[in-house]
Amino acid sequence: MAMYALAFIAFTFDLARRAAPAAEVQTVSAAARARREGAATSALSADGATQAGGGSTAVLEATAPPVNTGLGHNDPAAKPSKWLRVAMALTVIAWLLHAGGTVFRGIAANRVPWANMFEFSLTATAIIVLVFLLVQFWQDVKFIGAFVTGFALLFLGIATTNFYVDVVPLPPALQSAWLVIHVFVASLGTGFFALGAAISVTQLLQASIGGRRPRFLSTIPDAERLENLAYRLIVIGFVFWTFTLIAGAIWAEHAWGRYWGWDTKEVWTFIIWVIFAGYIHARATRGWRGSRSAWLAIIGFAAVIFNFTIVNLFFKGLHAYSGLM
Amino acid sequence: MASSRPSDHFDSPAPEKPAEGVAQPKLGLVGYLRFFWRQLTSMRTALFLLLLLAFAAVPGSLVPQRSSDPNGVIQYTRDNPDLAKVLDFLQVFDTYSSIWFSAIYLLLFVSLIGCIIPRTKHHLESLRTPPPKTPARLGRLAGFTTTVPEDFTPTDGMNTAQAAGSILDANRDAIDSAQRILKRSGYRTRLFETPVRGGGTEISVSAERGYLRETGNLIFHISLVGMLVAVGFGTGFAYNGQKVIVEGQAFTNTLSNYDSFSPGRFFSDEVLVPYTIGVDKFTTEYEEDNTNAYGTPIDYTVDVSTDTPGEGTATDTIKVNHPLRIAGSSAYLLGNGYAPTVTVRDGDGNIAFSQPVAFLPQDANLTSVGVIKVPDALPEQLGLQGFFYPTVCSTDVCGDGALTSVHPDLLDPTLTLNVYTGDLGLDAGVPTSAYVLNTDDLTQVAGREADVAGLLLKLGDTIELPDGLGSVTFDSVDRFVSLDIHHDPTQLWVLAFAILILGGLLTGLFVPRRRVWVKAVTGPDGIHIEYAGLARGEDPTLESAVSDIARKHSAQLGLKLSK
Numbered sequence: 001m002a003m004y005a006l007a008f009i010a011f012t013f014d015l016a017r018r019a020a021p022a023a024e025v026q027t028v029s030a031a032a033r034a035r036r037e038g039a040a041t042s043a044l045s046a047d048g049a050t051q052a053g054g055g056s057t058a059v060l061e062a063t064a065p066p067v068n069t070g071l072g073h074n075d076p077a078a079k080p081s082k083w084l085r086v087a088m089a090l091t092v093i094a095w096l097l098h099a100g101g102t103v104f105r106g107i108a109a110n111r112v113p114w115a116n117m118f119e120f121s122l123t124a125t126a127i128i129v130l131v132f133l134l135v136q137f138w139q140d141v142k143f144i145g146a147f148v149t150g151f152a153l154l155f156l157g158i159a160t161t162n163f164y165v166d167v168v169p170l171p172p173a174l175q176s177a178w179l180v181i182h183v184f185v186a187s188l189g190t191g192f193f194a195l196g197a198a199i200s201v202t203q204l205l206q207a208s209i210g211g212r213r214p215r216f217l218s219t220i221p222d223a224e225r226l227e228n229l230a231y232r233l234i235v236i237g238f239v240f241w242t243f244t245l246i247a248g249a250i251w252a253e254h255a256w257g258r259y260w261g262w263d264t265k266e267v268w269t270f271i272i273w274v275i276f277a278g279y280i281h282a283r284a285t286r287g288w289r290g291s292r293s294a295w296l297a298i299i300g301f302a303a304v305i306f307n308f309t310i311v312n313l314f315f316k317g318l319h320a321y322s323g324l325m
Numbered sequence: 326m327a328s329s330r331p332s333d334h335f336d337s338p339a340p341e342k343p344a345e346g347v348a349q350p351k352l353g354l355v356g357y358l359r360f361f362w363r364q365l366t367s368m369r370t371a372l373f374l375l376l377l378l379a380f381a382a383v384p385g386s387l388v389p390q391r392s393s394d395p396n397g398v399i400q401y402t403r404d405n406p407d408l409a410k411v412l413d414f415l416q417v418f419d420t421y422s423s424i425w426f427s428a429i430y431l432l433l434f435v436s437l438i439g440c441i442i443p444r445t446k447h448h449l450e451s452l453r454t455p456p457p458k459t460p461a462r463l464g465r466l467a468g469f470t471t472t473v474p475e476d477f478t479p480t481d482g483m484n485t486a487q488a489a490g491s492i493l494d495a496n497r498d499a500i501d502s503a504q505r506i507l508k509r510s511g512y513r514t515r516l517f518e519t520p521v522r523g524g525g526t527e528i529s530v531s532a533e534r535g536y537l538r539e540t541g542n543l544i545f546h547i548s549l550v551g552m553l554v555a556v557g558f559g560t561g562f563a564y565n566g567q568k569v570i571v572e573g574q575a576f577t578n579t580l581s582n583y584d585s586f587s588p589g590r591f592f593s594d595e596v597l598v599p600y601t602i603g604v605d606k607f608t609t610e611y612e613e614d615n616t617n618a619y620g621t622p623i624d625y626t627v628d629v630s631t632d633t634p635g636e637g638t639a640t641d642t643i644k645v646n647h648p649l650r651i652a653g654s655s656a657y658l659l660g661n662g663y664a665p666t667v668t669v670r671d672g673d674g675n676i677a678f679s680q681p682v683a684f685l686p687q688d689a690n691l692t693s694v695g696v697i698k699v700p701d702a703l704p705e706q707l708g709l710q711g712f713f714y715p716t717v718c719s720t721d722v723c724g725d726g727a728l729t730s731v732h733p734d735l736l737d738p739t740l741t742l743n744v745y746t747g748d749l750g751l752d753a754g755v756p757t758s759a760y761v762l763n764t765d766d767l768t769q770v771a772g773r774e775a776d777v778a779g780l781l782l783k784l785g786d787t788i789e790l791p792d793g794l795g796s797v798t799f800d801s802v803d804r805f806v807s808l809d810i811h812h813d814p815t816q817l818w819v820l821a822f823a824i825l826i827l828g829g830l831l832t833g834l835f836v837p838r839r840r841v842w843v844k845a846v847t848g849p850d851g852i853h854i855e856y857a858g859l860a861r862g863e864d865p866t867l868e869s870a871v872s873d874i875a876r877k878h879s880a881q882l883g884l885k886l887s888k
Contacts, residue, residue, distance in 0.1 A: 166617035166618075167615070167617065167618075168612070168615060168617055168618035168621060169612050169615060169618055169621065169623050170623075171621065171622060171623075172622060172623070172624055172625050172644065172645035172646070173645050173646065175624075175644075175645070175646055176646040178646075228865060231863065232865060235834050235835075235863075238830075238834075239827075239830055239831060239834065242826065242827055242830055243827060246823045246824075246826075246827060249823070250820070251646075253816070254646050254647070254648065255645060255646050255657075256657070256659070257565065257648065257655065257657035257659065257809045257811045258565075258811065258813075259816065259819065259820075260556075261392065261393050262385060262390055262392060262393055262420075262421045263393055264386040267382050267383075267385055267386040268386060270382060271379045271382050271383065271386075274375055274376075274378050274379040274382070275376070275379050277375055278372055278375040278376050278379065280834075281368060281371060281372045281375060282372055283335070283863075284334055284335045284368060285333060285334070285335060285368040285369055285372055286333045286334070286335055286368070287333070287369070288368075288369075288372065289335065296376075311386070315386060315387075
């Protein structure tokens with residue numbers, strides 16, 4: 001029985017490993033590549049179109065929704081947004097594989113797949129991409145696709161090469177329902193912050209580049225619209241983050257005997273909370289709207305990443321669950 | 326609005342630029358106070374303080390803190406003595422209770438209170454005030470929509486006055502139905518009939534909703550203050566203490582029984598309820614199937630029996646995520662280890678020592694360090710210092726070097742001890758740590774520095790000490806648990822405020838506050854209805870909300886909306 005269980009764990013785990021990182025890195029990278037090429041060709045072809053002054057192309061371009069100017073430059077007759085659609089399809093497939101791999105990892109471990117750094121990277125990037133895909137139903141934000149997929153790719157790469165650990169059982173301190181809630185909501189918050197930061201970067205690009213702006217920027221919404229969009233996403237992220245803090249405090253009370261102890265991870269979660277609180281206030285302060293608050297959003301997300309990587313790996317604290325020695 | 330929010334709030338009217346060349350009036354003392362208060366409660370200051378707070382919290386994560394990692398501070402001071410002096414002067418080892426950190430958050434909270442009070446006052450007033458007058462021109466407001474003007478033909482035989490009256494009635498009906506729609510969607514409404522220049526009356530409904538937004542906003546900020554106060558009181562009256570308890574032993578909750586104890590400022594030992602926690606059994610479970618994690622702990626369970634004054638006895642369990650709640654305090658399982666029972670006979674053959682001694686674990690496989698002090702040994706006091714290995718690594722696997730434990734469970738328990746004689750320094754009245762043996766004034770009689778090698782005992786072994794000093798027996802080994810006992814009287818208050826904060830945040834951010842007006846306008850080409858809205862705070866869906874109302878209302882009246 002024990003042997004069977006062991007074999008099963010090893011087997012599904014192997015499956016998970018094959019299904020998730022390997023497949024994903026390939027497809028996500030393909031998606032990201034497609035996306036980058038799409039962006040590059042869109043810029044190129046837009047130039048070409050203006051030079052050639054081809055009537056039909058110009059009409060197509062004018063009626064195309066934002067970003068969908070990705071005409072293949074070798075194939076002027078191709079429909080607009082071909083690359084974009086390929087990229088989106090690839091992103092969806094990649095995400096399905098990614099999510100599948102993550103679920104398998106959970107089954108292999110017989111628990112939620114976010115109990116160490118490798119698993120958390122897996123889950124958090126899956127959630128970031130999921131939030132990105134879901135937001136499409138509400139607003140067209142495909143223009144940050146390159147950012148999102150690139151980010152997911154980078155993080156999965158780092159996770160598989162540097163954070164990878166075998167499935168091990170939960171230490172007693174993690175055996176709590178709060179593991180499910182606290183960490184999951186934290187990664188949801190991270191997902192919204194990531195999108196907010198991506199849009200803020202685009203907003204800064206839009207705002208800072210004056211006269212000769214790259215063509216692709218004229219195909220996406222203007223800075224003010226981007227700012228409003230980023231704000232709405234970040235506000236959702238902020239609510240999740242607040243919940244993460246509270247849930248973490250309740251769990252800390254159960255496991256460590258105090259709800260707040262200025263542990264390094266607690267400190268950084270607090271810092272992030274304060275930065276985003278600052279962001280929300282900046283939005284309401286005259287003279288701080290626009291680029292300044294966008295910088296705050298980016299700094300906030302940088303702090304999230306710092307909290308996850310540097311603080312986990314190099315700072316001493318109670319949240320020492322990376323699974324790495 | 327202008328009076329309730331800081332002057333530089335985005336929703337406040339833009340400040341008038343002072344005319345150039347105009348001398349500023351001289352400020353008196355009150356004027357200066359007012360000026361500083363204004364500055365402190367402005368949005369810009371609040372934002373600055375917030376960012377400063379985030380920044381000021383950073384050093385505390387870079388340098389070990391006395392509150393959470395006292396040993397780290399000692400280590401740091403040893404490694405960088407000069408830098409540590411500077412850091413200590415700057416209170417960096419106590420960042421979160423330092424003067425500068427406290428100054429920032431206290432200023433922030435003063436600024437916050439300075440903002441909350443006028444806003445609360447204003448909000449309470451606005452809750453009692455009906456919506457404001459409909460603006461004369463709606464055309465410049467958000468989501469402005471009109472219906473196609475419809476010629477109102479008076480019934481035959483009416484005179485001008487009657488015709489005007491029936492137009493008014495039609496308008497009144499239209500606005501009434503708009504009011505019903507708005508009321509149903511949660512708006513507070515008020516009807517206006519204003520005489521228009523050139524005769525006639527303009528009828529409109531002014532509606533406002535989302536008062537909950539400001540309520541939530543205020544609850545969020547007030548709860549932050551509440552939380553700070555609760556935390557402040559909590560740390561004053563809280564206490565926490567640690568106690569190592571070996572299986573089979575019990576602990577009674579009195580000050581002298583704790584191994585270490587840190588009370589809050591207003592603590593008095595009368596609050597300690599003298600309950601007893603007896604550790605009946607400590608069970609551990611280690612992973613045995615998964616080769617990747619062989620020997621990692623899966624479960625710790627402490628079976629305890631308690632005796633609380635006034636409540637009697639009970640049995641319970643403590644796990645890592647499941648503290649024991651007892652008499653207003655909580656006992657947490659924060660550590661565990663082994664306590665070998667050692668019997669020491671002195672040179673005369675009398676039992677000088679026989680009890681379990683907790684050895685402190687040093688690694689994941691519970692290689693543990695411990696000290697046994699035998700002050701009653703004759704002719705000289707004995708001190709023993711050594712290691713305990715629950716599963717010692719055999720020399721044919723690990724070589725002849727230092728011993729180590731390879732599994733946390735008791736598969737091959739081994740005890741190694743160095744033996745010292747001399748004055749243990751226990752009679753001087755100076756408190757000494759039970760886990761440290763000061764060997765400066767002692768003579769090693771067994772160990773690397775002595776002629777006789779250190780003792781190596783398996784379970785049940787007895788080894789004679791050199792020079793007829795007696796013998797040492799390794800009788801048995803038990804588990805010990807290290808319990809943290811905490812009491813924080815305001816913990817639930819903090820939780821309540823945290824929930825209010827979350828609730829306030831949700832309503833304060835996601836309930837839209839908006840005004841909507843519907844006005845019937847009689848123009849040269851007939852009657853038309855105008856719709857417009859005004860956002861108060863972030864409101865991305867205002868335009869669609871106004872157009873929804875316009876669509877519903879015009880459909881009800883059978884009117885067409887003009888593009």
